[in-house]
Amino acid sequence: MAKPSGALQRLFTAARATAGQVLGGTLLLVTLLRPNRSGSERARKGAEQIIAASRAFQQRHGRLPGTLEELVPEFLPSVPEAKYRGPHFGFVYDVGPESGRHVLSWTEHIPFGRPFYVFEEERWGYLD
Structure with missing residues (x-):
């Protein structure tokens, strides 16, 4: 299998970082807004x-x-x-x-x- 090009690798890295931020933000909102x-x-x-x-x-x-x-x-x-x-x-x-x-x-x-x-x-x- 061929190694992804530099541009494709940067795209995967950016997508992974964005997904992590979305997941982290969602967890933060659930924690703050959930009923006590x-x-x-x-x-x-x-x-x-x-x-x-x-x-x-x-x-x-x-x-x-x-x-x-x-x-x-x-x-x-x-x-x-x-x-x-x-x-x-x-x-x-x-x-x-x-x-x-x-x-x-x-x-x-x-x-x-x-x-x-x-x-x-x-x-x-x-x-x-």
């Missing part, structure tokens, strides 16, 4: 811990807590981490001043996508 499944599971488990601790608080004190910090350290060792870390992405616990509803939520997908749990209705919802 472990973070989602951690947040859901953390929410379930908060809900259980809030119910235990309610049994003992006759009311739901006003803040998540009221659960520490008697009912939780610390407030669990949500999916993302940071001051704006942890668990949010809102108590409506007029409605009196207690709602737990966190950011699932940035910038939108917030699962929430309403204590009084014992139901989950999702805010887009």
Whole structure:
């Protein structure tokens, strides 16, 4: 078999390099854009811990807590981490001043996508 000419060899080398760059770029995008499944599971488990601790608080004190910090350290060792870390992405616990509803939520997908749990209705919802 004859050895490829210099021009043909350069073409094969360039094609191999381009294919490597395309494959590397694709893998990078998949890694960056894939759903953070472990973070989602951690947040859901953390929410379930908060809900259980809030119910235990309610049994003992006759009311739901006003803040998540009221659960520490008697009912939780610390407030669990949500999916993302940071001051704006942890668990949010809102108590409506007029409605009196207690709602737990966190950011699932940035910038939108917030699962929430309403204590009084014992139901989950999702805010887009």
